[in-house]
Amino acid sequence: MRIATESAAVGTDTAVTDLPALLLPAYGQTWAMVGIVMIVVIALGGAMGVALFNTDRHGLFPHVRAHSLLSWIANMGRSLPFLVLMAAIIPFTKWVTGTTIGIAAAVVPMILAGIPFFARLVQNALNDLPRENLAVGLVTGGSPVQIISATQIREALPALASAVTLNTISMIEYSAIAGTIGAGGIGYLAVTYGYQRFDMHVMLATIVVLILTVQVVQFLGDRIARALARP
Amino acid sequence: MIEIRDLHKHYDTAEGRIEVLKGIDLKVSAGSITAVVGPSGAGKSTLSHCISLLEKPSSGQILVEGKDLSALTGNALRAERRAIGTIFQNSALLRRMTVAENVALPLRNLGVVHHQMEQRVAELLDRVGLADRGNAYPGQLSGGQRQRVGIARALSLRPRLLLSDESTSGLDPESTAQVLKLLDSLRSDLGLAIILITHEMDVVRHVADQVAQLDQGRIAEYGDLRALVASPDSGTGAKLLPLRPEPLPPGYDYELSVAYRQQHVDPAWITRLAVEHGARVALLGGSVESHHEGTLGRVRLGVAALAPAQAVALLGDWGLTATVLHGSDAGELIEVAV
Numbered sequence: 001m002r003i004a005t006e007s008a009a010v011g012t013d014t015a016v017t018d019l020p021a022l023l024l025p026a027y028g029q030t031w032a033m034v035g036i037v038m039i040v041v042i043a044l045g046g047a048m049g050v051a052l053f054n055t056d057r058h059g060l061f062p063h064v065r066a067h068s069l070l071s072w073i074a075n076m077g078r079s080l081p082f083l084v085l086m087a088a089i090i091p092f093t094k095w096v097t098g099t100t101i102g103i104a105a106a107v108v109p110m111i112l113a114g115i116p117f118f119a120r121l122v123q124n125a126l127n128d129l130p131r132e133n134l135a136v137g138l139v140t141g142g143s144p145v146q147i148i149s150a151t152q153i154r155e156a157l158p159a160l161a162s163a164v165t166l167n168t169i170s171m172i173e174y175s176a177i178a179g180t181i182g183a184g185g186i187g188y189l190a191v192t193y194g195y196q197r198f199d200m201h202v203m204l205a206t207i208v209v210l211i212l213t214v215q216v217v218q219f220l221g222d223r224i225a226r227a228l229a230r231p
Numbered sequence: 232m233i234e235i236r237d238l239h240k241h242y243d244t245a246e247g248r249i250e251v252l253k254g255i256d257l258k259v260s261a262g263s264i265t266a267v268v269g270p271s272g273a274g275k276s277t278l279s280h281c282i283s284l285l286e287k288p289s290s291g292q293i294l295v296e297g298k299d300l301s302a303l304t305g306n307a308l309r310a311e312r313r314a315i316g317t318i319f320q321n322s323a324l325l326r327r328m329t330v331a332e333n334v335a336l337p338l339r340n341l342g343v344v345h346h347q348m349e350q351r352v353a354e355l356l357d358r359v360g361l362a363d364r365g366n367a368y369p370g371q372l373s374g375g376q377r378q379r380v381g382i383a384r385a386l387s388l389r390p391r392l393l394l395s396d397e398s399t400s401g402l403d404p405e406s407t408a409q410v411l412k413l414l415d416s417l418r419s420d421l422g423l424a425i426i427l428i429t430h431e432m433d434v435v436r437h438v439a440d441q442v443a444q445l446d447q448g449r450i451a452e453y454g455d456l457r458a459l460v461a462s463p464d465s466g467t468g469a470k471l472l473p474l475r476p477e478p479l480p481p482g483y484d485y486e487l488s489v490a491y492r493q494q495h496v497d498p499a500w501i502t503r504l505a506v507e508h509g510a511r512v513a514l515l516g517g518s519v520e521s522h523h524e525g526t527l528g529r530v531r532l533g534v535a536a537l538a539p540a541q542a543v544a545l546l547g548d549w550g551l552t553a554t555v556l557h558g559s560d561a562g563e564l565i566e567v568a569v
Contacts, residue, residue, distance in 0.1 A: 132323035
């Protein structure tokens, strides 16, 4: 922030040599947000996806009402644009974190948006598995936990890796949107320097960083998915 | 001994109740193969799901060594499932597990300790002729090899009954032959009771001891394969060994439908009919095949210069069943009881 006060004049671009000092901490904050969010989303969204799949007709515990309810919750979470969701749940965010700005405040709406998204991705990944997998799990004497882990999650791992990749990229995007409510990170930088102060260097730098980040995440995700696939 | 008693299955839908199985009775002894055949929609896959305990019958029993498994639920059901090994269509192997891991799945599910598991898996892979493919993935095997892995998996818990649900559908003839040879050896070496659910009559003719013809949820015909093939009235027999005979040529007195009743019949019976009894014999159609319990055959002859009743009596003495057909030139078959 020291650099920011030195080049306070509106429209003055930050010197290129000063960009790393500005970008690196913000980049760290972005990953901190995305990291925390993804851990929670994989756990809760994954569980929700497994529940969505297994309460459906060809699942382990078919249950029309439970499935409809879960499906309705997932749709609800997916129907609001992230910006609207973020604004709408400010009271909830404040109740949970005690604040409405900063990383803590951004993480709550990101998690709420990420869970139903990831749940649907997991459900789709499981739907793409052969139907007989459930029968195989049952006739080989598997318990529900054994069936879900061996014949569902383990078999769907390549697709699940792709789902995590897609979800991570979405969360990087959401973290940038969360920057508008002062969440910190690359998005905050882009809004405060690039947008409000017409700082072209910062604007371009954030764009380059975001593009490279998404490319690298996608590349790694594809590599992992391919490594998990079997002939 | 596996016994299915008065098995019913119905589904309640918005349009009303659909009865799929309407009282199925089957008995399969150890060391024998019973084929369940029938057109699609006859209830074969519902019956298969009930036998493999994937679906609960609406009523009736599935008795394995006298114990009814159809009523079990929860952990009791999981524990008793080991009595029944299921082989699926297209093998249904888990694609991300190696061949050995697939075979070990039932053992792992029941918590068998590691070194015993390894030993058992090696034994099973050896049994199905894939001892060196344990580390391969299903995607690296041929269809026939995959199905043999499926059989090894089904055998891993030493079941009493092996249920094969269309296990040779979609396999090429060579792979089908491999699978059938394996089932045949499991019947004789391990004394397994095997139920073969299939629509392939070739497969049935090859390995089955008994055949049950399923039609609209009921067993329309049920009996020994040989008896069905030998019975002139059996629709199933006619499907098992189908004939498309030539029409009776002029100069012959009548048409004779002949089936092999006994396991071993003098292969020169047509010659004997002609040489010893002076008949003139025309071969109009026929199919004679080797079966593990002797020859199976159905033959259609045109005969002259021998009285019909005498021909029927002679063939009867030689272990064949003969029926005289009249008026075949008019395209209309009238069977004469002899």
